[in-house]
Every structure is written in C-alpha cells, then in structure tokens.
Amino acid sequence: MSALMELVRTGRTAEVVGLLDGMTDAERRSYVPELRALRQELRAAPWQSDARRAYPALHTAGAACQTGAAGVASWLAAADLRWSGVSPAVLLHVLGDRETEWLADVTHRLAQRPVTAAVPYELMAGLVRLSGCPVPTTDAYVRGWIDHQHGSWQRGGTLLDRLRPDPHLRELVSALFETDDIGSRLQWPGHDGPDTWTGALARLTAEGVLDRATTVDACVARLLRGGPAADQRVFLRLVRSLALTRDEQRQRTADWLALASDATSTVASYAQSVLAGLALDGELAPHRLAEMSDAVLFRPEKKLVRAQLVLLGKALTRDASAAGALLPAVARAFGHEDAEIQERALKLAERHVRKLDAAPVRAELAAAAAQLTPGLRARAAGTLGAAPADPEPADYTEVLPPAPRPARLAPAAASAVELAEEVGAALAAEPGVSGFERALDGLVRHAHQDRDALLAALQPVVTRRWWDGADGPVAGDRYGDSLGEVTDAAAGLDLLLATLRGAVRTATLRARVRRGAKVRGCVHSALSRAFTARLWEVAYRMRTDPLPFLLSTPTWSTGLLEPAELVARLDGYRRLGVRVAVTDFAQALLRVDRADRAAAGQAAVRAAALGTREGRRLAAWLTSGTPALPGARRRTSGPRVLVELGEVPDLRDDLPAEFQPLGGPVGVLQEHRWCPHWDDDIRQHWSALLPQRRELVAARLLRDLSDLALDDHQGAAVALPALAESGGEAGEAVHLGLAYGLGARHAQDRLAAVDALLVLAARGQLDATRLGTDLGQLVRCGAVKTARLAESARTAAATGAHATVWGVLSRMLPLPLADLATGDAAAPPRGLGELLAVAAECAERSGARGELPHLAQAAARRGSSRLATQARRLRSALAEGVAA
Known part of the structure; x- marks a missing residue:
C-alpha cells in the first residue's frame, strides 16, 4: 500500500496535505483509481469507526488528485463525503495552486448544485476569492450567504456592520429578491431593528450603499409575485421600512392597484392604504379609484371591504363631481354576501345619490339594488328608485342541491395486469369503498383462476411494499407477526398480497381465523373486528381453498348489495360446489337490501329454492323485515x-x-x-x-x-x-x-x-328540530363555537337552502338568546351576530314569519353592535315576511 493511501486510511489529514503539496499533477492523478476504490469500499459501512476516521482525509485527497473541474465539483459535493468534517480551509489550500479559470469553473459548478447538496458557503466564497470570478447568484449560494451572515454574530457587531463591507453586497441583495421561499431565513433573528435583515437593508439603502430605486422596484416586484406567507411578511416589512415618498408611491400606482386586487390580505391592506393616501390628496383619478374598488369590494376580507367603503365615502365628500364614477363602484357592494356590508354601501349611496346628474347612472344604481337583501331592497325602492320588493311573501320553493346517487360498482378487472394497476393505485391513495371492494374481489377471482399469472402481474407492486425483501418475501412471518388488526384499506390489500407472496404462514392465517384477530377494545372495536375478520378469512381461503369470487362485494358505492345479485352468487357457489366463507357470507347478509320489500320477497323465494343452508338463511333474513333502532x-x-x-x-x-x-x-x-x-x-x-x-x-x-x-x-x-x-x-x-x-x-x-x-x-x-336543538345545547355548553357554526350555516345557505338553514337556526337560536336575555351568559357568544345575520337572510329569502323566543330582548339592546343590528333585522323579517 502506498504512503498516501496508508495516510488516508488512518485519517491523518494534515500529513496527507503535506504529502500532496510535494506532488506533481501527474503523480496526483495516478492515485485517483485507488481513492475511488477506497470510497466504494467505505460506502458499505459508512458509520463504522474506520470509515469515519478515513473520510476527511479521503475527501481532501480526492479533491486534490482530480484534474477535471466537473470531477472535482462532483467529489466535493458528493453525498457520502458531505459530512466528512474536513474544513473548507483545508480544501481551499489543496485547490489553491490551480489556474483561476479552472477554479472559476469549479466555483460555478458547486454553486449550481441544489441546496440539499449542502455545499459549504465558506468553500464557495473562498473559491470566488481565489479565482476572482463574478459571484454566483444561485439559490445555494444566496442561501449560504444569508446563513453565513447569521452565523457571524460571534464576531460581534450588528448584521448591518457585517453587511456593509461585503464586496458583493449589491449582487447578492439583488439575487435575494429573486430567490424563492427565502422569507423564513430573513425573519431571523427578529422583526425590527438594525440587527434584522429588513432594518439593515433599509439602512443600507438610505446610506446609498444600495441603489434606492432598484431596491424599491425589486421589493414591490417580489410582492407582486406572491409566494409563501413568510416571504410576503418580510418584503412588506421592508417596503414599510423604506418609507416611500409620495413620488415613489405615485410612480407605482398600477402596482398598488394589482396588489390591492390580488395580494394576500396584509399586503392588500398596505396597498389600499397607499392608494387611499393618493386618492385623498387628489393624486388618484376617480376612474382609477373606481377600478380599485371593483376589485377590493369583491374580496372576502370584510375589513378590506369596509375600509374601501370608508375611502369611497371620503372621496365622494371631497369631490362631489366624482359621484358619477364612484357611486357605481359603491353599488358593487350591493351583491356582497354580508348584509351589513350591503347596508353600509346602501347608506353611502343614499347619502351621495343627490349629487348625480346623469340619469343612466341613477338607473344603474337602481338596477344594482336588486342584489340587496329583501329588507334593504324595500328601503332602496324609496331612496334609489329601485324596483319595490313584493309586499307579500311569494310562494317559496326550496331548491336543494340534488342528493348524490350511489354509483354501481364496475366488474372486477378482466386481466391480471389491469388488476395489478388498480391495486397499485389503491395502495398509493385511499381507494374509497368502490375501489377497495373491486380490488379485493379482483384478487380473489384471479388467485382462483391463475395464481401464477397474478403473481407475475403483481411483481412490480409487491416489491415496493414494506413486508417484501429485495429478493422476495422475507422468510418466516414478517407480515403476520406484525399485524392482527386491519386499520385501513391499504393494510387489507397488503394482507392479501402478502398471503399470495408467502409472507404469511398458513398456521398464522388459520390461527387468526379460529381465534379471531387481535383488536383493541375501544368503541370502534366492533366495526374494526368485523372488517378485519372477513379479510383474514379471505386470505386463509386464498391459501388453502381459493374462492371463485366474493359473496359480499357490494352492488353500490354505499356498500349496499342487491338481494337478487346475492342469490345469483349463492347459486354460482352451489353449482361449483364451493364451501361458503362464514364471515364473507355474514358481511353479505349485513349489506343486502331489505328496504325494498317487494324485491326482498322475490329474492327470498329464489334463495329458499336453492336448497342450501345459506339459501335458507338468506331467505329468512330477507323476510324478517327492517329491524327497529335500539334504545338510545x-x-x-x-x-x-x-x-x-x-x-x-x-x-x-x-x-x-x-x-x-x-x-x-x-x-x-x-x-x-x-x-x-x-x-x-x-x-x-x-x-x-x-x-x-x-x-x-x-x-x-x-x-x-x-x-x-x-x-x-x-x-x-x-x-x-x-x-x-x-x-x-x-x-x-x-x-x-x-x-x-x-x-x-x-x-x-x-x-x-x-x-x-x-x-x-x-x-x-x-330532522331540523332535532339538529337545531342539538346545536343550541352544544353552543350553550361550549362544545360548539358560534362563529364556526355561522360559517357552516352561511355556506349551506349559499347553495339556496334558505328554508332548511332557517329551520335549523330557528330551533338553535332561542337557547343562546335566552341566556343573553336572562343574564346567564357573561357576554354574548362570539359570532352570535354573524349567526343572526345568516338567520335574517334565510328568513327574508324564505318568507319565514312568526315569533322567535327571546329575539325581542336582543333587538332591544342599545347601540349598533352587529348582534343588536342583526337581531333587529331578523325581527323585522319575521314580522314582515319579506321574500325574495
């Protein structure tokens, strides 16, 4: 073994560096094959002590011995060498004698790596310094720069102090605005002050270190792009910190209009405030204010809508000649879902309608008033000349969304390949009742017809399952020992697939069928036990005595099974001489339709004629009638x-x-x-x-x-x-x-x-009475929050179910109103005013009349709170019976 390789294996990095310094390029290249072989060897056990000791030296030697820029960049950023722990300074030392163009190539290749490659910023920045190349502005480099600035706090000073001398500040700040999902990094270490990114960048802009126009344009452009909430918060905070002048605001009027229309609520609110300042200073033309209002008044945030109406009111007071342009914009709010917003808009129109000279604009306001709630429309008939509401409630007919019709299950997949695709899809995502039952029946059918063909088709599916090893199912009972209860549809399919692959012993299957599955004793255990038992018996029969098909596969997506279809399946079992699976038949009985007494009676006759025990059992079940509910x-x-x-x-x-x-x-x-x-x-x-x-x-x-x-x-x-x-x-x-x-x-x-x-x-x-009473009781005891219930009621009413929602709320509201009237409630439930608003709208549109207990006391409350206002509106609607 060469001296270099011995030093690398023993992890003596400093000696490796000294030895490499004395080598020529050709000598270094000669070690590359041995270094690659050692790297491959260490991959087999990367966390053993020998490997951990060798990795820093290996990382260093490989970077020094490679001669191609691409090869060095790949070696430096390799996942297995990433955590070697070698200092960037050591790597820069062994690379420092290369040509600057070569170093620049390595630099940009490293910077192009994804952020997940975790290339050290210090290494990339050092290579920029050595090569003199332009600073990279990739995601990895910019994020590394930001994190480096955060980590430099130990050197003392503020973030501003650390940023000011950076030679690449302008380029990196410009790239910062183009980097996606950067807000969470820029929020550290806080929100305000000179030691935050927003504070530091604003200060650097004020000092002229950063170009102001460029920074403002980039910041506004970033807000226009949208993105994660953290990004929006940071860049909005920076815009505020920059304290834009009136000229800077006016030059970007189109941008503020776009933000007020489509941005997140916080950004839109800021844009709205900027435009409001321009409008009240006479620097926003009425037609531009009307354009802004058309967008803002249709936003769901009520705070923005109310603020826009206030702005329109101020603008109309300031300039009476703008009424022709602005009042049609006010009328856009007549169609708002919130009746309080409608009333605000109507008051505003009533206050300024006399300033109108053009008859077409008056006609436009009168036509728009048709969108108002019936009570407000009656008022608009006198003030705006709108068409009057019907003096007597018209016959109201509730038009509910049609109830979904159950879908008939399609037959099981005809081929094993098609079935394998369906099973794979069902394992990847919740298949629903239809998808699960079709896949289950398909596995049973194809296992009976051609088990080998089914296994071949399922090969790509099962090799990705947790219970299947790289070379096939793990010996023993890996699946069966780990699971007794089937707690989701995917686990049920896994059970059958594992059985087909031999990952469950026959003895385990037999024991589960005889002794029952291990099921926890919670309130769901009865449901889970029945669901699990059927699957274990089907798996057991798949191994020992395959079934040709399942009796219990439902006809409809709700789980319902047509009686004639079940009789036909039992007849098929009789002709084939198949022994019925006990739990499968029990599940079929629980699913068979007994509500259609005529169909059930006809099927019972045919079932009895089969002459089998199951046929007679089915006939008795079908003729036993619909059972009553147990006592509750x-x-x-x-x-x-x-x-x-x-x-x-x-x-x-x-x-x-x-x-x-x-x-x-x-x-x-x-x-x-x-x-x-x-x-x-x-x-x-x-x-x-x-x-x-x-x-x-x-x-x-x-x-x-x-x-x-x-x-x-x-x-x-x-x-x-x-x-x-x-x-x-x-x-x-x-x-x-x-x-x-x-x-x-x-x-x-x-x-x-x-x-x-x-x-x-x-x-x-x-049962609207029962549901309303339940809701009243739950609201009273604090189980249900009124504000949430108001959202649900408004959503249901928006479908046109006004009478249905009123029927529920008319039974629910007396309970919290009674507590309010008797003083049993310390304060009105939050959202009660919203709920009264929904009730009032439903009563108006459905023509409901009559008295609502304790409503009069709520309506008599002083002030103009939403609760009192909407209580008075509901009382008026019930007294007048106004209908849409």
Whole structure:
C-alpha cells in the first residue's frame, strides 16, 4: 500500500496535505483509481469507526488528485463525503495552486448544485476569492450567504456592520429578491431593528450603499409575485421600512392597484392604504379609484371591504363631481354576501345619490339594488328608485342541491395486469369503498383462476411494499407477526398480497381465523373486528381453498348489495360446489337490501329454492323485515354530549362471533380505552359494513366527531357524507355527529358536514328540530363555537337552502338568546351576530314569519353592535315576511 493511501486510511489529514503539496499533477492523478476504490469500499459501512476516521482525509485527497473541474465539483459535493468534517480551509489550500479559470469553473459548478447538496458557503466564497470570478447568484449560494451572515454574530457587531463591507453586497441583495421561499431565513433573528435583515437593508439603502430605486422596484416586484406567507411578511416589512415618498408611491400606482386586487390580505391592506393616501390628496383619478374598488369590494376580507367603503365615502365628500364614477363602484357592494356590508354601501349611496346628474347612472344604481337583501331592497325602492320588493311573501320553493346517487360498482378487472394497476393505485391513495371492494374481489377471482399469472402481474407492486425483501418475501412471518388488526384499506390489500407472496404462514392465517384477530377494545372495536375478520378469512381461503369470487362485494358505492345479485352468487357457489366463507357470507347478509320489500320477497323465494343452508338463511333474513333502532340514551361528559345504544338482538343471533359485537351495546366508557384507529378514511369502510344501519355506525364514531369541535382534531368528518348517503333511520347519533361537524375547527371538516346536511335534506331525512336543538345545547355548553357554526350555516345557505338553514337556526337560536336575555351568559357568544345575520337572510329569502323566543330582548339592546343590528333585522323579517 502506498504512503498516501496508508495516510488516508488512518485519517491523518494534515500529513496527507503535506504529502500532496510535494506532488506533481501527474503523480496526483495516478492515485485517483485507488481513492475511488477506497470510497466504494467505505460506502458499505459508512458509520463504522474506520470509515469515519478515513473520510476527511479521503475527501481532501480526492479533491486534490482530480484534474477535471466537473470531477472535482462532483467529489466535493458528493453525498457520502458531505459530512466528512474536513474544513473548507483545508480544501481551499489543496485547490489553491490551480489556474483561476479552472477554479472559476469549479466555483460555478458547486454553486449550481441544489441546496440539499449542502455545499459549504465558506468553500464557495473562498473559491470566488481565489479565482476572482463574478459571484454566483444561485439559490445555494444566496442561501449560504444569508446563513453565513447569521452565523457571524460571534464576531460581534450588528448584521448591518457585517453587511456593509461585503464586496458583493449589491449582487447578492439583488439575487435575494429573486430567490424563492427565502422569507423564513430573513425573519431571523427578529422583526425590527438594525440587527434584522429588513432594518439593515433599509439602512443600507438610505446610506446609498444600495441603489434606492432598484431596491424599491425589486421589493414591490417580489410582492407582486406572491409566494409563501413568510416571504410576503418580510418584503412588506421592508417596503414599510423604506418609507416611500409620495413620488415613489405615485410612480407605482398600477402596482398598488394589482396588489390591492390580488395580494394576500396584509399586503392588500398596505396597498389600499397607499392608494387611499393618493386618492385623498387628489393624486388618484376617480376612474382609477373606481377600478380599485371593483376589485377590493369583491374580496372576502370584510375589513378590506369596509375600509374601501370608508375611502369611497371620503372621496365622494371631497369631490362631489366624482359621484358619477364612484357611486357605481359603491353599488358593487350591493351583491356582497354580508348584509351589513350591503347596508353600509346602501347608506353611502343614499347619502351621495343627490349629487348625480346623469340619469343612466341613477338607473344603474337602481338596477344594482336588486342584489340587496329583501329588507334593504324595500328601503332602496324609496331612496334609489329601485324596483319595490313584493309586499307579500311569494310562494317559496326550496331548491336543494340534488342528493348524490350511489354509483354501481364496475366488474372486477378482466386481466391480471389491469388488476395489478388498480391495486397499485389503491395502495398509493385511499381507494374509497368502490375501489377497495373491486380490488379485493379482483384478487380473489384471479388467485382462483391463475395464481401464477397474478403473481407475475403483481411483481412490480409487491416489491415496493414494506413486508417484501429485495429478493422476495422475507422468510418466516414478517407480515403476520406484525399485524392482527386491519386499520385501513391499504393494510387489507397488503394482507392479501402478502398471503399470495408467502409472507404469511398458513398456521398464522388459520390461527387468526379460529381465534379471531387481535383488536383493541375501544368503541370502534366492533366495526374494526368485523372488517378485519372477513379479510383474514379471505386470505386463509386464498391459501388453502381459493374462492371463485366474493359473496359480499357490494352492488353500490354505499356498500349496499342487491338481494337478487346475492342469490345469483349463492347459486354460482352451489353449482361449483364451493364451501361458503362464514364471515364473507355474514358481511353479505349485513349489506343486502331489505328496504325494498317487494324485491326482498322475490329474492327470498329464489334463495329458499336453492336448497342450501345459506339459501335458507338468506331467505329468512330477507323476510324478517327492517329491524327497529335500539334504545338510545344521551350521556354528557363535561361539554361533550354522547349517545349510548342498547343491544340489537338480530345482530347478536346467528352471526359469526366476530360480527356479534356489532349488535352489542355502545357505552360512553368504551371511549376512554386506548384507540389505534387514527386513519380517518377507514370510517367510510365502516359505514359500508352496515349500509342500512347508519345509526349504529354513527354512535361508535360520535366521540371522533365531537373531537372536531372540542379538541380541534381534523379529518373525522369524512364519515359524515358517507353516513348521509347511507340507509336506515337518521337518529340521535347521526344528528348529533352532524352538529359537531358543523362546529368543527377546520374548514374542510365543516364543508363535509355541510355536504352531509344538504344530502339529508335532499333525501327528506333531516330532522331540523332535532339538529337545531342539538346545536343550541352544544353552543350553550361550549362544545360548539358560534362563529364556526355561522360559517357552516352561511355556506349551506349559499347553495339556496334558505328554508332548511332557517329551520335549523330557528330551533338553535332561542337557547343562546335566552341566556343573553336572562343574564346567564357573561357576554354574548362570539359570532352570535354573524349567526343572526345568516338567520335574517334565510328568513327574508324564505318568507319565514312568526315569533322567535327571546329575539325581542336582543333587538332591544342599545347601540349598533352587529348582534343588536342583526337581531333587529331578523325581527323585522319575521314580522314582515319579506321574500325574495
């Protein structure tokens, strides 16, 4: 072994450097093959002590011995050498005798590497200094420069002190504005002062070190680009720190208009304030202010909209001749979703309409008034000449969004290759009930028809699974030992795939079928146990006695199975002499449609004629009628309201042991046991277990749904649309779960709850009295926040479901209003005014009349708070019965 290689292996970096200094280029090149061989050797065990000792010396020697710029750059930035720990100063020393053009080439190659390559900034900056080349302005170099400035605090002084002498300051600051997602780095170490980036850059601009016009243009351009919130915050802070002059603001009027229209709310607010200053100083033409208003008045942020109306009012007061241009802009707010905004705009138009001379503009205002709420439109008839509202409420017909129709499942994939593609897609993303059941049935069918062809087609899919080794399934029982309970759809498919590949022992499969799967004893355990048991038995039969197809594959996406189809499948089993899988047949019974009594009776006759035990069992099941719901009892736990259910006898008798817990009682105490069911998507599969018994499923999901509102959890509301589309009575648990969903913390959960509400309403299954009472109780005890409920109610009403939403709110509002009237509430619930606004709009548009308990006391409150204003509006609507 040569002396150099011995020194490298033993990690004596300083001696390696001394030896390399005395070598010619040709001598250095001769060591490259040995260095590459050593690098390959160390890759096999990079964390062993010998490798860790050798890496710094290897990194140094390889950089010195390579002669091509590309090769050196690749060696310096290599992932396996990245953490060698060698100092950049050592690398610069061994590279320092090269030609400047060669060093410049290496510099720019390193700077072009992605940020994740973690090339040290000190190395790149040192190469720039040695080569005298232009400073790179790539992402990696700019981010490295920023981090280097942060890390230089130990040298003392402020960030401003460290930036001022930088010879490449202008180039790097210019590149900083072009670097994406840089805001989080620039926020360090704080927001204000000379030791922050915004403070330092503003000071350097004021001193003339940075060109002011260039900096301002770059900063505004960066705001126009948009991007992450952190970027917007930093560059907006810099614009504020630059303290733009009136001339600088006026020169960029078009930019402020664009930002006020499309930027994030904080940036738009700043742009709005700049334009407001220009407008009130007479430096923004009325038509430009109208153009700005057209955009801002349609933004969802009410603060911006109110500020714009205030600005328009000031501009109209300042210049009466601008009324012809500005009042049509004011009228744009007549169509705003918030009635308070509409009223502000109407007041503004009423105050300045007399300044109008042009009849066409008056006609435009009158036409725009048709967008106002009915109560305001009646007022606009007298002040703006708008068409009057109907004096008597017209016949109102609720037009709800159509309820989604269940989709019929397509037949299983015809070829093994097509099935493998579907299975791969199902494993990559939640497949839903339809995708999962089709894939499951397809695996069973093709395993029965041609197991070898199926395995060959599945090869690319299974080799990427965690339970499959690089050279095939791991010996033993890697899958079976690790999982008893199937907690998501992908795990169910994994079980069948692992069985096909031999990653589960037959003895394990047999034991799981005989003794049952290991399932945690939480409130979901009955659902999870039934779901898991069917999959384990199917896997066992796939290994020992393959089934030709599944009996329980649903006909519809909700999980419902047509009785005639199940009879046909049993007939197929009879003709083929196939032994029925117990849990598969039990699942088929729970899915078969018994609501259509005529179809069920006809199928029962044909099932009995099969002459098999399963045929007779199916016939008895179909003719037994639709079972009643078990007795329910409400239980409270702090602010949480839950439902307990009694036994369901028909699910306890004559079903396999793994399915009998479905008919067991549901108790609140079960909620407190440790629960592994964190995957939200599995809940739609649980709904498909009992597609005509949704109340039984909802009772077991109620704790999860309450967590959406009480503990700010996310995702469980995915079960609500599935429950709404399912069958059976929608009782206490369904409506209580829906109430929690409407008060969920996260918008996507509230949207799912609104979808479920509209589906139930469209199917005629929504009990508005029950839901409203539940919501009132939950708001009163603090489980549901009124502001969140107002957002949900507004979303539902926006679909046109005004009567439906009013029916719910008319039962809900009396409870918080009663607390307000009697003084039981220390303060009005936050968002109660918003909820009253939604209720008022729904009452106006649906023509609702009558008295709402305790509303008069709220309407009589002094002042112009949103609560009092909207209470008076609702009282007026109910008294007048105004309809759209």
